[in-house]
Amino acid sequence: MNVVSANIGQPVPRIxxxxxxxxxxxxxxxxxPPGLLYGVIVNSLIARGRIEAxxxxxxxxxxxxxxxxxxxxxxxxxxxxxSYVDGLGVPGSPYRPLHDGEIHFNGQPVAVVFxxxxxxxxxxxxxxxxxxxxxxxxxxxxxxxxxxxxxSKTRSNYVPPKTRxxxxxxxxxxxxxxxxxxxxxxxxxxPMEMHATTVIPEEDCTLTVWDKTQGPQAVQTYLASALSLxxxxxxxxxxxxxxxxxxxLRAQHNVFLAxxxxxxxxxxxxxxxxxxxMFTHVFRPEAVMDIALAADRDGTLQSIIVEGxxxxxxxxxxxxxxxxxxxxxxxxxxxxxDYKIAPRDTYTSSDMRAPGAATGVNLFEMAIxxxxxxxxxxxxxxxLHNYSEIDxxxxxxxxxxxLREALLQGAERFGxxxxxxxPRSLRDGREFIGHGMAIGIWDAMFSPTAARARLTSDGRLHxxxxxxxxxxxxxxxxAQTASEAFGIPxxxxxxxxxxxxxxxxxxxxxxxxxxxxxxxxxxACQSLREKFLKALAKSENxxxxxxxxxxxxxxxxxxxVRDGRREVFSLQEALSFIGEASIxxxxxxxxxxxxxxxxxxxxxxxxxxxxCEVRVDEELGIVRVTRLVNAVAAGRIMxxxxxxxxxxxxxxxxxxxxxxxxxLMDERYGRFMNHNFSEYHIPSHxxxxxxxxxxxxxxxxxxxxxxxxxxxxxxxxxxxxxxANAIFHATxxxxxxxxxxxxx
Amino acid sequence: MNHASPTAPCRxxxxxxxxxxxxxxxxxxxxxxxERLDLTGTKKGCDHGQCGACTVLIDGKRVKSCLVLAVxxxxxxxxxxxxxxxxxxxxxxxxxFIDADAFQCGYCxxxxxxxxxxxxxxxxxxxxxxxxxxMSGNLCRCGAYNGIVEAIEHVIAxxxxxSKGEAA
Numbered sequence: 001m002n003v004v005s006a007n008i009g010q011p012v013p014r015i016x017x018x019x020x021x022x023x024x025x026x027x028x029x030x031x032x033p034p035g036l037l038y039g040v041i042v043n044s045l046i047a048r049g050r051i052e053a054x055x056x057x058x059x060x061x062x063x064x065x066x067x068x069x070x071x072x073x074x075x076x077x078x079x080x081x082x083s084y085v086d087g088l089g090v091p092g093s094p095y096r097p098l099h100d101g102e103i104h105f106n107g108q109p110v111a112v113v114f115x116x117x118x119x120x121x122x123x124x125x126x127x128x129x130x131x132x133x134x135x136x137x138x139x140x141x142x143x144x145x146x147x148x149x150x151x152s153k154t155r156s157n158y159v160p161p162k163t164r165x166x167x168x169x170x171x172x173x174x175x176x177x178x179x180x181x182x183x184x185x186x187x188x189x190x191p192m193e194m195h196a197t198t199v200i201p202e203e204d205c206t207l208t209v210w211d212k213t214q215g216p217q218a219v220q221t222y223l224a225s226a227l228s229l230x231x232x233x234x235x236x237x238x239x240x241x242x243x244x245x246x247x248x249l250r251a252q253h254n255v256f257l258a259x260x261x262x263x264x265x266x267x268x269x270x271x272x273x274x275x276x277x278m279f280t281h282v283f284r285p286e287a288v289m290d291i292a293l294a295a296d297r298d299g300t301l302q303s304i305i306v307e308g309x310x311x312x313x314x315x316x317x318x319x320x321x322x323x324x325x326x327x328x329x330x331x332x333x334x335x336x337x338d339y340k341i342a343p344r345d346t347y348t349s350s351d352m353r354a355p356g357a358a359t360g361v362n363l364f365e366m367a368i369x370x371x372x373x374x375x376x377x378x379x380x381x382x383x384l385h386n387y388s389e390i391d392x393x394x395x396x397x398x399x400x401x402x403l404r405e406a407l408l409q410g411a412e413r414f415g416x417x418x419x420x421x422x423p424r425s426l427r428d429g430r431e432f433i434g435h436g437m438a439i440g441i442w443d444a445m446f447s448p449t450a451a452r453a454r455l456t457s458d459g460r461l462h463x464x465x466x467x468x469x470x471x472x473x474x475x476x477x478x479a480q481t482a483s484e485a486f487g488i489p490x491x492x493x494x495x496x497x498x499x500x501x502x503x504x505x506x507x508x509x510x511x512x513x514x515x516x517x518x519x520x521x522x523x524a525c526q527s528l529r530e531k532f533l534k535a536l537a538k539s540e541n542x543x544x545x546x547x548x549x550x551x552x553x554x555x556x557x558x559x560x561v562r563d564g565r566r567e568v569f570s571l572q573e574a575l576s577f578i579g580e581a582s583i584x585x586x587x588x589x590x591x592x593x594x595x596x597x598x599x600x601x602x603x604x605x606x607x608x609x610x611x612c613e614v615r616v617d618e619e620l621g622i623v624r625v626t627r628l629v630n631a632v633a634a635g636r637i638m639x640x641x642x643x644x645x646x647x648x649x650x651x652x653x654x655x656x657x658x659x660x661x662x663x664l665m666d667e668r669y670g671r672f673m674n675h676n677f678s679e680y681h682i683p684s685h686x687x688x689x690x691x692x693x694x695x696x697x698x699x700x701x702x703x704x705x706x707x708x709x710x711x712x713x714x715x716x717x718x719x720x721x722x723x724a725n726a727i728f729h730a731t732x733x734x735x736x737x738x739x740x741x742x743x744x
Numbered sequence: 745m746n747h748a749s750p751t752a753p754c755r756x757x758x759x760x761x762x763x764x765x766x767x768x769x770x771x772x773x774x775x776x777x778x779e780r781l782d783l784t785g786t787k788k789g790c791d792h793g794q795c796g797a798c799t800v801l802i803d804g805k806r807v808k809s810c811l812v813l814a815v816x817x818x819x820x821x822x823x824x825x826x827x828x829x830x831x832x833x834x835x836x837x838x839x840x841f842i843d844a845d846a847f848q849c850g851y852c853x854x855x856x857x858x859x860x861x862x863x864x865x866x867x868x869x870x871x872x873x874x875x876x877x878x879m880s881g882n883l884c885r886c887g888a889y890n891g892i893v894e895a896i897e898h899v900i901a902x903x904x905x906x907s908k909g910e911a912a
Binding site: 013016018019020021023024026027030038063118119120192194241243272274275473645649651652653677684686690691 | 778779797841845875883885887
């Protein structure tokens with residue numbers, strides 16, 4: 001590989017590619033220690049009530065079954081509720097698996113069968129009968145809306161909406177207005193790898209836990225606390241994660257139950273959820289947004305009124321930043337927003353890719369499009385006229401904002417000019433063609449992160465940080481960062497991720513990993529380089545001619561110049577001069593320039609402009625997305641290849657949000673009924689056209705130490721709205737509920 | 745344990761190697777590969793034949809191994825992702841997937857690659873639309889679909905070039 005091409009900003013192929021295309025990458029359900037037992041979970045069939053009896057005789061009689069674990073016979077776990085609180089900071093009473101006989105939601109684990117083979121455990125699990133005392137429940141979102149509330153303690157990342165001007169008066173006085181209720185169906189993350197855990201009791205009495213998670217340290221802390229173990233008795237590993245999209249932010253019940261089983265039986269345990277069981281835990285909350293917008297006749301936005309509600313469980317208060325995006329992103333003198341949550345008897349909804357913004361931005365951009373049409377304005381022109389250069393809700397400047405360039409470059413790439421304004425004006429045979437667009441916005445976040453860099457006697461550079469690569473390209477961009485910061489070819493770098501024993505790092509998510517772990521690796525490598533060169537200059541064993549020359553380190557070689565003569569020597573030689581087998585440095589990255597972003601009083605956002613073409617069959621109502629262009633302004637792009645894949649991937653998921661994905665609740669049982677891939681539709685090959693992603697040049701030295709904003713979520717924001725708006729342009733019909741299924 | 749579970753003979757050739765054992769008839773080919781033979785490159789994504797992550801070749805045809813009972817295909821030749829390397833080199837489809845960034849998390853990848861290899865044999869890849877249609881049994885939640893189509897097109901172009909070279 002060309003050394004220079006591995007630097008930051010180059011389209012380096014994934015360094016974990018070989019392991020993944022050969023099937024050698026090890027995921028959570030794949031280590032196979034001797035004596036492994038298989039755990040299969042039995043789920044509650046009611047939504048609310050109490051277990052009266054569990055009949056497990058038939059299950060225990062299945063050959064190979066070792067134990068049936070229930071709330072009656074489980075080992076000791078932590079007594080206090082607070083021991084089960086995880087790192088995500090959702091207020092309320094965390095769910096405690098197998099804690100007692102009370103049922104809080106349909107699908108709640110009521111027993112786990114452990115057997116010598118998977119087949120025996122599966123068969124036995126089907127034989128378990130449970131008698132329940134049934135209590136009334138409500139799983140209907142519309143009914144839950146009557147109980148909507150604002151919790152007294154909010155989630156730590158919750159941003160309360162701020163009011164400016166007098167929105168209702170401005171609305172009343174403005175000549176052009178729209179209002180309506182916009183709705184998003186609940187969605188399930190459905191990573192291709194189902195949630196799974198393999199727990200291995202080690203000889204030194206510690207537990208090694210392979211778990212599908214986005215935060216090995218968060219799971220380690222949770223397990224230690226909930227199982228009353230000391231922190232160093234648990235090591236959590238997740239070097240490869242088969243997608244997560246937020247489902248791995250919280251420790252899921254499979255990891256708790258597998259570890260509990262290992263504690264009970266003193267044997268290695270594997271628990272893998274089934275695909276239907278993937279619909280018994282986290283999901284993107286259902287949402288309604290009542291949006292009222294008003295403008296002057298020249299298309300100047302005058303009033304924004306947003307009231308939004310998302311659902312949560314009866315026992316926890318999950319919250320999203322749902323209603324703030326319009327007030328932040330549009331310069332409008334009068335704006336107000338209100339947010340509440342509505343409880344129902346399900347598991348707690350949770351963060352799914354671009355939580356809050358995926359719902360809030362898309363539904364708001366659908367409303368904005370209605371207003372643009374009511375004003376008789378081109379949707380692009382309307383947004384160019386009204387978008388805000390600053391955070392309009394907090395009246396704060398941004399570290400950078402290349403949204404205008406994104407809008408203009410995206411429009412040009414798409415060929416937006418010349419679009420006939422009227423709906424139903426483009427047609428090809430029996431299909432109407434429509435062009436729509438929308439703006440996307442997402443936080444550019446940063447979390448303090450540590451990384452360790454170590455140079456070893458074989459001349460290789462080892463980087464360790466417990467960040468998780470859930471398909472995001474983290475391995476590759478960290479190798480690029482290390483390559484440039486230390487001055488060593490990328491094929492001599494080893495990246496170690498996904499191990500709770502590594503230096504401190506936050507859970508992966510929210511698009512903050514590239515900026516945060518990238519900065520940590522950069523600092524650690526620079527620090528190591530400095531330490532290494534200093535030690536070389538100081539060591540008595542370093543030959544005089546080298547010590548007295550100006551030594552540089554590039555491409556993994558040291559060069560000195562003395563008396564006009566060039567000397568080249570290897571890292572291995574240099575380490576032998578220093579007399580150390582290895583040399584290492586550890587650094588923690590903090591936000592902003594010299595860790596002082598908090599003093600700058602600036603807001604940080606990623607922006608995008610999405611353009612879409614759809615074709616809608618006039619008779620069957622079938623919608624096909626035929627073109628998608630996304631112009632993204634996300635600061636510095638570490639690797640245009642993996643970054644474009646991140647954006648495209650989110651656009652695929654947003655296509656699902658717009659047209660396919662909907663978890664259907666049967667209120668009588670409180671259960672999501674379409675719990676498999678033939679009934680819960682995620683986009684397939686045939687649904688997805690070529691997607692054109694362009695990155696708009698955006699230099700931003702303030703947003704994070706390396707100028708990175710992150711690209712994992714932005715593709716979700718705006719894409720679903722662009723599709724919905726294109727459907728209006730094709731058909732003349734406005735839909736206010738996602739997914740849109742005109743043919744259904 | 746009060747009685748032994750019934751078993752049936754299972755005889756297969758897996759990646760060129762003979763395999764014979766008595767197995768409970770409920771063992772799927774997928775679980776045999778993953779849990780009893782440590783061939784974990786074949787992935788379980790749904791266990792219902794709906795996602796394609798477990799795609800393998802049986803006698804040259806692509807099959808979802810979660811829907812096949814291991815004892816039901818006597819003497820079949822099974823090829824998994826572990827068996828497609830050619831003389832220690834990556835299969836051209838594997839290399840094309842890396843070059844086109846045709847995956848993110850990597851979990852559906854072995855199934856996509858096995859399916860793509862079979863697709864070319866089936867002669868169902870004359871256009872992008874056809875590739876998309878005939879690859880739609882393999883879901884990818886990361887949304888790497890563009891890259892996968894690009895990788896398949898690249899291998900087809902390579903093959904065309906090679907066959908032209910031979911003809912000349």
